[in-house]
Structure formats: structure tokens, C-alpha cells
Amino acid sequence: MFFSRRAKHLVPDLVSDRLLLRQLAARDEAEWINLRYANSKWLQPWDPTSPMGPPAAITFREMLKAKDEAAVEGSGYSWALALPQLHQSQPPLIGQVSVSSVQYGAARTASIGYWIDRNHAGFGLMPEACALVVDHCFEQLQLHRLEINIRPENTASLRVVDKLGFRDEGLRKGYLHIAGQWRDHRTFALNREELKTTMLEHIYEH
Template sequence: MVSFLRGKAALPELSSSRLVLRELALRDQSEWLELRSANAIWLKPWDPTNPLGAPEPMSFRQMLIGKRAAAHEGSGYSWIMTLPLLNRSHPPIIGQISVSGIQYGAARTASIGYWVDGAHAGFGLVPEACALVIDHCFQSLALHRLEINIRPENAASLRVVEKLGFRDEGLRKGFLHIDGQWRDHRTFALNREELHSSMLERIC
């Protein structure tokens, strides 16, 4: 398992003028866990939970193995957001963004999810990270449809999809188990043909 984690990265780095998105690695364990701990209260209302009760806690290593396996299978991809402007030799982690539920065949669709450090919220970094991932999904993975599911109470994420130009497809009742309960979500989506430039160009 160690050699599996230390092998070649399962997904490419994506970068903009401010951000570098890269694969989470073993060396990130302390920094990632500290960031999650520092943001526990900030993220709690939006974090997924297990409807069957708290399972055995997953170790950082187990999480990495699962993410690397999903990337190799093509069923999901996950990047950490880093900010080189703060430290070019060791860009700090400021959040994470994932593509999950990838379906190929006739659908070619997936969902995008993310979280960001509370100290870095409100600076347009999440839309920028989403733009990088959207361009990768449409251009490199040849997906056709992407969706982002948001709790109606999450004003910050509603601003993200507004900036990205995703259309509102309506309310899904009890769609995901979040913060201990089944929560309603609004689904926002975008098809490839609706984007007439790169997403990064659209938002910059």
C-alpha cells in the first residue's frame, strides 16, 4: 500500500494565476489534519455524515488509498487547493475540490464538491478552483454535464454557482445526509455546449 501511495500521481496538477491544484499526498497529513481541525466549526453545517451512524474513523492513509484508487479507476478525482502566493517553496493548503459519481457511456456526467478554509473564503478562490476542474472535466475527460448540489442555506456556495453560470435545476428533497440529517439541496448544472470559452476565461 505504501508503494501504491508513493507511486506516480494519479491525476495532473491544474493551475491558474493564483492557485495550484494537486493530488493529496502522505507528506500533507499534518497540514491537512490541522486545517480540517481549525475549520471544524466552519465546515460542520456542510460536511457529509453517515445516515447509518458513525463508522470506524478512517485514517489519513486509508483516505488517500481510496482517493488514489478512485482516480485510477476513473470514478472520481480529488485535488487540494494550494496558494503559491503565500509561500512559493511550500504553498499552503487552503481547501479541497473533488469530482465524484463519474458516469461515462451515454451520460458522461459527474458532480463537483469542495470545501475551503474559512480564512480564505470570499476572495473568489473557490470559483477559480471550480473553473480549473470544470475545464479539465470538459476538455480532458470529455464529460458532457457537471452538477453542483448546494443546501439552500449555503449563501456562499450559491454565489459560486452564480459566478460560474450554472443553471438552477430545482430542489431535491432530502438529497444528502449532511450534519446529521437528510438535507434538501438545490441542483445546479452545466452542459459542455453551454460553455463557449474555457470556464477560467469566463470568470476572469
């Protein structure tokens, strides 16, 4: 696809000791659909919904095109989480980290969202993945502020922002439509100057 060739340079591979973050590709369709289905009950309480009713279903390729267009426009970026293992040419996918609502100009801000396969939760992989994305946003995209919005009941996600060292900015009433209702969220944020090292170094030290 035209957009995929361009967006590849805008969504570069990000690598840590345990993870590879990469752009989704057409070859991932079956694996991605199976991964989402296997985690549907695990993710349902936290997945965004539409107050106007269920949106029209889109195909996997339509989803890729939308992600590519967002990257080309500079409004959003998305990485699939892969778990590199020896002797595997295509590491298995285990989740996703996305950057959305990107604003430049005087604000230079964005929001980060994420999810991970239930069987891989609790091992510190998501803080590591988010650290890679935070460093990319601050160093390559030259953003100034990043925020993560979390439902107060989502204890697993709260542990992620605690590990990252994002500060709690308080409660937003009815902030997002989740699981069929307008839900309160706590906002956690970090400004670039608050981070004294790279975020990846920060989480390794803590």
C-alpha cells in the same frame, strides 16, 4: 504507494493565476489534519454524514489510498487547493475540490464538491479552483454534464455556482444526509456545449 504512482498521472496539477490544485501526498498529513480541525465548526453544517451512524475513523494514509483507488477506477478525482507564494517551497493548503459519481457511457456526467478555509473564503478563490476542475473534466475527461448540489441555506456556495454560470435545476427533497439529517439541496448543472469559452476565461470575464 502503488496507487499513488499511478494516480499522479490521473490527477495532474492544475494552475491558475492565484492557485495550484494538486494531489494530496503523505507529506501533507499534519497540515491537512490541522486545516480540517481549524475549520471544523465552519464546515460542520455542510459536511456529509452517515444515516447509519458515525463511520469508523480512517487514517490519513487510508484516505489517500481511497482517493487514489477512485482515480485509478475512474470514479472520482480530488485536488487539494494550495496558495503559491514567493519563497515558499511548499505552498499552504487552503481547501479541496472533488469530482465524484463519475459516469461514462451514454451519460458522461459527474458531481463537483468543494470546501475552503474560512480565512480564504470570499476572495473568489473557490470559483477559480472550480473553473480549473470544470475545464479538466470537459477537456481531458471528455465529460458532457457536471452538477453541483447545494443546501439552500449555503449562501457562500450559491455565490460560487452563480459566478460559474451553472443553471438552477430545482430542489431535491432530502437529497443528502448532512449534519445528521436528510437535507434538501438545489441542483445546479452545466453541459459542455453551454460553455462557449473555457470556464477559467468565463470567470475572469465576469
